[in-house]
Amino acid sequence: MRAVDIIEKKRDGHALTREEIDFFVQGFTRGEIADYQAAAWAMAIYLRGMNEEETTNLTLSMAHSGEILDLASVSPRVLDKHSSGGVGDKTTLVVAPLIAALDLPFGKMSGRGLGFSGGTLDKLEAIPGWRANLSTEEFIAQLKRIGIVVAGQTHDLAPADGKLYALRDVTGTVSSLPLIAASIMSKKIAAGAQIIVLDVKVGKGAFMKTEEDATALAKLMVKIGQGAGRVVGAVISDMNQPLGNAVGNALEVVEAIETLKGRGPADFVEHCFAVAEQILLIAGVAQNEKDARAKLQGVWTSGKALQKFGDWIEGQSGTRRVLEDYAVLPRAQITEEVLAPRDGFIAAIQADEVGYTSVDLGGGRAKKGDSIDYAVGIVFKHKVGACVTRGEPLLALHANDRAKFDAAKARLLAAISLSDVPPAPLQLIHKIIR
Numbered sequence: 001m002r003a004v005d006i007i008e009k010k011r012d013g014h015a016l017t018r019e020e021i022d023f024f025v026q027g028f029t030r031g032e033i034a035d036y037q038a039a040a041w042a043m044a045i046y047l048r049g050m051n052e053e054e055t056t057n058l059t060l061s062m063a064h065s066g067e068i069l070d071l072a073s074v075s076p077r078v079l080d081k082h083s084s085g086g087v088g089d090k091t092t093l094v095v096a097p098l099i100a101a102l103d104l105p106f107g108k109m110s111g112r113g114l115g116f117s118g119g120t121l122d123k124l125e126a127i128p129g130w131r132a133n134l135s136t137e138e139f140i141a142q143l144k145r146i147g148i149v150v151a152g153q154t155h156d157l158a159p160a161d162g163k164l165y166a167l168r169d170v171t172g173t174v175s176s177l178p179l180i181a182a183s184i185m186s187k188k189i190a191a192g193a194q195i196i197v198l199d200v201k202v203g204k205g206a207f208m209k210t211e212e213d214a215t216a217l218a219k220l221m222v223k224i225g226q227g228a229g230r231v232v233g234a235v236i237s238d239m240n241q242p243l244g245n246a247v248g249n250a251l252e253v254v255e256a257i258e259t260l261k262g263r264g265p266a267d268f269v270e271h272c273f274a275v276a277e278q279i280l281l282i283a284g285v286a287q288n289e290k291d292a293r294a295k296l297q298g299v300w301t302s303g304k305a306l307q308k309f310g311d312w313i314e315g316q317s318g319t320r321r322v323l324e325d326y327a328v329l330p331r332a333q334i335t336e337e338v339l340a341p342r343d344g345f346i347a348a349i350q351a352d353e354v355g356y357t358s359v360d361l362g363g364g365r366a367k368k369g370d371s372i373d374y375a376v377g378i379v380f381k382h383k384v385g386a387c388v389t390r391g392e393p394l395l396a397l398h399a400n401d402r403a404k405f406d407a408a409k410a411r412l413l414a415a416i417s418l419s420d421v422p423p424a425p426l427q428l429i430h431k432i433i434r
Contacts, residue, residue, distance in 0.1 A: 003033045003041075010044040018057040025061040029160040035167060042164065042173040050178035055220060056227040058178065062186035063228070065160035069136060069192030074143045075105045079279055080193035082108075082184060084217070085117035087205040087355040088242035092120045092150060093256035094264075094272040097308040099279055100148035101299035107143045108150045109157060109191040117207075117355060118252070118364060121152055126250040126374035128328055130318030148312045157190040175207070181220045188225070195231045197279045198222070202430060203240035205351020211236065211430055218433050233282040235275055236431040241349040241384050244268030248363045248377015248398060250329040257323060260306040267383065267428055274429050282434060330375035332398035334405050337381075340388040344418035349384055353415035357408045361399050376400060378412065384426055388418070 006020050016024075024041060027033040050058065071078045079099055083089055092108065099106045110132075112119035121132045134142070134151040142149040155162070161183050168174045188196050198221055201207070202214035218234035225232030244265045246255040258264050259272065277292040286292035299305045306323065314320045321328050358364055362373030379396045382388055394416060399405035 003027065003037045007037060007041050007044055010041065010048055013048045015051055016054055016057075018061075021054065021057045022061045025058065025065060025160050029065040029163060038164060039167050039171045042168055042171060042176070042179065045179060046173040046176040049176075052220065052223055055178040055181055056224045059182040059185045059189065059224050060228060062158050062160040062164070062182055063189040066158055066190065067136065067154075067156040068190050069139070069157070071105075071107060071140065071143065071192040071194075074107070074140060077195060077283060078105045078107045078143070078193045079195045079283060080106065080108050080188060080191065081197045081199060081275060081279060082188060083199040084184070084201050085207060086201040086239040086243060087118065087351040087358075088244050088247045088252065088268075089118060089201070089239075090120075090123055090244065090246070090252040090256045090268075091199060091272055091275060093123065093253065093309070094259050094268075094305075095276045095279070096148050096150060097260065097305045097312060098272070098276045098296050098299060100146070100312070101305040101308040102280075102285070102295060103147065104283065104285065105143055106148045107139070107191065107193055109153045109187055110150050111153065112365070118247070118249070118358070120150065122364075122372055122374075123249045123252050123256075124150065124313075124318070125372075126253050126329055127313055127318040127322050130313060131316045134316070142315050146308075146311050146315045148308060149316070150312075151316075153187060158186045161186050177213075177217055177220065180207070181217060181224055185221050185224045185228070189228050189230065193230070195279065195283045196225060196233075197275060197282065198232065198234040199275055200234055200236050201239035202236055203238055203351065205242065205355060206239035215431060215433070218431075222433055231282050233278050234433040235278055235429060236433070237271060237274070238426050238428055238430060239351055240426055242351050242354050242380065243271060245380045245383070246377065247354055247358050247379075248361075249372065249374040250331075251377040251379055251398065253322070253329060254326050257306070257309065257326075260300070260309055262301065270428055278432060278434075330373075332375040332400050334397075334399045334402065336397055336405070337393040338395050338397055338409050338412060340390055340392045340394050340418070341413065342390045342418060344388065344420055345422045346382055346384050346386050346388065346394075346416060347419040347423040348417040349380070350415040353411060354378060357411045357415070360411070361404050361408050362401075373400060378408075385423060387422075
């Protein structure tokens with residue numbers, strides 16, 4: 001078997017066998033197949049696509065290119081969620097303790113932000129002392145002891161995905177549906193969770209711009225998970241404006257904690273409950289949405305989920321003081337309000353532009369390896385549909401550099417559209433796939 005034959009076969013539009021896919025993936029992981037051949041193969045997949053069987057085989061091969069965590073010693077039912085990426089998406093910080101507070105183990109390998117999309121690990125690392133890099137033994141030990149763990153992907157988990165993604169990022173093949181699905185699901189399978197809910201974003205601030213594309217991706221990943229023996233469901237959720245009010249690492253931590261205290265923005269609260277409900281439903285621990293909501297409301301209003309958040313942060317070496325004293329988090333030197341230029345209704349907030357603005361302020365990475373300014377970001381005072389008057393605050397802008405502040409202010413004002421008539425309300429949850 002030769003790599004060039006496999007490339008040519010896919011180039012010509014033929015389906016690859018499991019053996020051919022495994023030969024290519026494992027050879028590339030070991031360094032026996034060159035980067036330029038892997039890039040050509042990725043482009044052939046981008047142009048010709050893959051059927052469901054091929055994509056499932058690609059996912060499994062990538063997952064088995066390294067270690068597969070066995071979490072059976074913790075529980076036969078470890079739960080996880082994955083977001084396809086968005087702006088202001090701090091959902092894991094609320095959903096994880098909600099689930100764990102119900103004595104259901106939640107174990108997740110998470111990622112960092114890239115481009116306009118924020119990363120869960122970056123948000124959590126705004127908390128002094130919090131540690132993302134856990135060994136496999138530490139990951140399992142915390143899951144057993146506390147019932148909740150979120151950590152970075154190790155080099156031992158799905159290494160083929162790391163190598164292939166680096167090539168896709170520079171060869172124009174990132175948006176390939178089978179390659180996206182295989183990338184996400186290979187990491188989920190390698191991380192060992194048996195029950196997974198996928199939060200697939202759709203809209204201007206998401207990688208999937210249309211509901212049709214988001215649904216196709218979600219259905220494909222659900223089928224891959226089922227083919228790998230996992231129980232998988234998906235939520236198609238809106239990303240045409242930022243989720244919640246806060247965008248920026250430390251600011252999003254505060255909003256997540258406030259949400260666990262019962263004081264979160266309505267759209268973010270509803271989104272977190274919608275995702276958590278689906279986790280309970282596919283795990284078989286709730287009979288219906290009403291039953292699931294009641295269970296979640298119980299641990300939310302009692303404060304049990306907030307305490308679980310503290311246990312989780314403390315278990316990964318972070319300071320528990322963050323629950324009551326937000327001053328332990330990084331603070332920006334410049335915090336000023338941006339005012340509405342005229343009367344009107346907020347017709348749109350371009351989520352991708354907000355995300356890129358946060359990156360320009362220093363809150364994200366233009367490329368891998370960039371350092372993060374955890375203090376900077378944006379907190380919206382109003383969202384789409386609100387009626388504002390001239391001179392009323394639209395948002396608070398947090399920056400550590402005056403020139404960056406001025407550039408961010410101009411960019412954000414351009415990203416917010418005002419109209420004389422109320423806009424149609426945005427749909428928070430587009431679709432549920434089980």
